[in-house]
Amino acid sequence: MANPSPILRQLGCFRSLMKPQSLQHAQISRRSITTAYTPKSQPLDFPSKMPKTFLSQIPTHLQPHSRKKLKVYPPPASATTTCKDAVGAVNQSQLETLDPTGERKALFDYRRNPRSVKVGDIVRVTFKNGDPFAGVCLSIRLRGHDTSFLLRNQLSRVGVEMWVKALSPNVESVEIVQRTAHRKRRARLYYMRQPRHDMGTVENIVTNYLRQKQGLRGIKGRGGRGQRR
Amino acid sequence: MPPRILGNLPQLPCLPKGSLFTIIRANVPTRSFGIRSLNPPKASRFNVGADLPVLKSTPTAALERKSRTLPLRTGTIVIKKGMTGLFDPETGKRVPCTVLQLDRVEVVSHKTRQIHGYNAVQLGSGWKHPSNMTKSLLGHFSASGVSPKRHVYEFRVKDEAGLLPVGQMINADWFQTGQYVDARSHAKGKGFAGVMKRHGFGGQDRSHGVSLKHRSMGSSGPGQGGGSRVYPGKKMAGNMGNQQNTVQNLKILKVDSENGIIVVQGAVSGPKGCQVRIQDAIKKPWPEVAPAELPAETPAEPTA
Numbered sequence: 001m002a003n004p005s006p007i008l009r010q011l012g013c014f015r016s017l018m019k020p021q022s023l024q025h026a027q028i029s030r031r032s033i034t035t036a037y038t039p040k041s042q043p044l045d046f047p048s049k050m051p052k053t054f055l056s057q058i059p060t061h062l063q064p065h066s067r068k069k070l071k072v073y074p075p076p077a078s079a080t081t082t083c084k085d086a087v088g089a090v091n092q093s094q095l096e097t098l099d100p101t102g103e104r105k106a107l108f109d110y111r112r113n114p115r116s117v118k119v120g121d122i123v124r125v126t127f128k129n130g131d132p133f134a135g136v137c138l139s140i141r142l143r144g145h146d147t148s149f150l151l152r153n154q155l156s157r158v159g160v161e162m163w164v165k166a167l168s169p170n171v172e173s174v175e176i177v178q179r180t181a182h183r184k185r186r187a188r189l190y191y192m193r194q195p196r197h198d199m200g201t202v203e204n205i206v207t208n209y210l211r212q213k214q215g216l217r218g219i220k221g222r223g224g225r226g227q228r229r
Numbered sequence: 230m231p232p233r234i235l236g237n238l239p240q241l242p243c244l245p246k247g248s249l250f251t252i253i254r255a256n257v258p259t260r261s262f263g264i265r266s267l268n269p270p271k272a273s274r275f276n277v278g279a280d281l282p283v284l285k286s287t288p289t290a291a292l293e294r295k296s297r298t299l300p301l302r303t304g305t306i307v308i309k310k311g312m313t314g315l316f317d318p319e320t321g322k323r324v325p326c327t328v329l330q331l332d333r334v335e336v337v338s339h340k341t342r343q344i345h346g347y348n349a350v351q352l353g354s355g356w357k358h359p360s361n362m363t364k365s366l367l368g369h370f371s372a373s374g375v376s377p378k379r380h381v382y383e384f385r386v387k388d389e390a391g392l393l394p395v396g397q398m399i400n401a402d403w404f405q406t407g408q409y410v411d412a413r414s415h416a417k418g419k420g421f422a423g424v425m426k427r428h429g430f431g432g433q434d435r436s437h438g439v440s441l442k443h444r445s446m447g448s449s450g451p452g453q454g455g456g457s458r459v460y461p462g463k464k465m466a467g468n469m470g471n472q473q474n475t476v477q478n479l480k481i482l483k484v485d486s487e488n489g490i491i492v493v494q495g496a497v498s499g500p501k502g503c504q505v506r507i508q509d510a511i512k513k514p515w516p517e518v519a520p521a522e523l524p525a526e527t528p529a530e531p532t533a
Binding site: 053070071072073074075076077078079080082083086087089090091093094098128129145146165167168169170 | 262308310311312313314315316318321322323328329330331332333335356359364367368370371374375376377398483485487488489490492
């Protein structure tokens, strides 16, 4: 580190004056603090008749013909919006075909119809194929087209129960043989299965009813006190 | 042209200009695209001839084997809505049935023998908002001219005669009352289930010294004589359900094309609201379909 002479150091400020004029100008212009707007340079056009192989190597967003906007088609009308409850629709159509008048449904609608079958009644059912069955109605299940009821009887001292579908096409007629003496305070009379409460056979009541009906039919030609539907 | 041109420098000026240019260009390597095998397949010197039998491991032979069990026409996508009971009009018996509903089922595209190796109809059902869909899938639907679909499934068909035109909507009357279908869907997931539930194992004794092992499997295999290992495929505890299950030969009891409802006899796997694919049963004679429904000249002929 050689120290320059003190005289030379003082003269050092004139060094810039000794530089060529052109260089000085360039420096000033470079240090200018004004900023001029320069538009963003546009990408140059691709040469016409460019081979396809070259074109495919260019990124898609830089390709001359950008991709077309996709056309999205509207959805068609849906059956699931017009028919939201498909199972209900099937059930409803069943109900309409099996019970067009709504008579059979009303016969078991014990909540709304006061003249309907009620638990404790003795009911006789005849079938299209098979023997008729009579018994005490123990319970009624209201399930629309699946409505069913449970009958209990004793055949040769053996308790017999039978669930009958109220709207089944096999059920020809349902008639009330004898109404219960007073309203039962249970919806399901399963206690009647106990020996203490068992009603026993209803054979006698039904034969009496049938004989009476036969006699009435002989005189009047019309049905007895039971409702035949 | 002379190959040793560079060695003959004194001759250079008298060469025509064009020939020099071509030499230089020939040395520039041309760019090639794609993957090229170093050992391209060569034509076999053997087994060449017209009356040779079709090899068993070829796609042609595979299609020939499947031709008896591939349906002639496509099936459809349906939603399982629930179960109910119907009274059979003939016997008067009540039969359990499943209610299925179609939701905007349209043909999206085809798979063809020439391009994909097999014939199939790609169907879509439902609707999905375009903003929730990838652009590639959106382009697929856009090219077919159908709305964006939520569910897309393929249905294999025997030949080109079963390929419905793209964009055609399939309604419930595609199936007839009384015909049989196969229904495939995902069964309800049961989670991680033990061997008693999953495979019906008997479990172990309640007592007689059994402790904490009442529902577990017994031995998982033989000892030294059997190799002292657990054989592959041993039934053990694991994930149960949530797998595709096919229920075959379901009779169609009712068709309501207005509401898009199809009612089949019996149960279909899966929870309510799941997607079910139904197609003509492969173990029954093909249904008699009017030739107008099939776009081909050859009507559907029943085969066993």
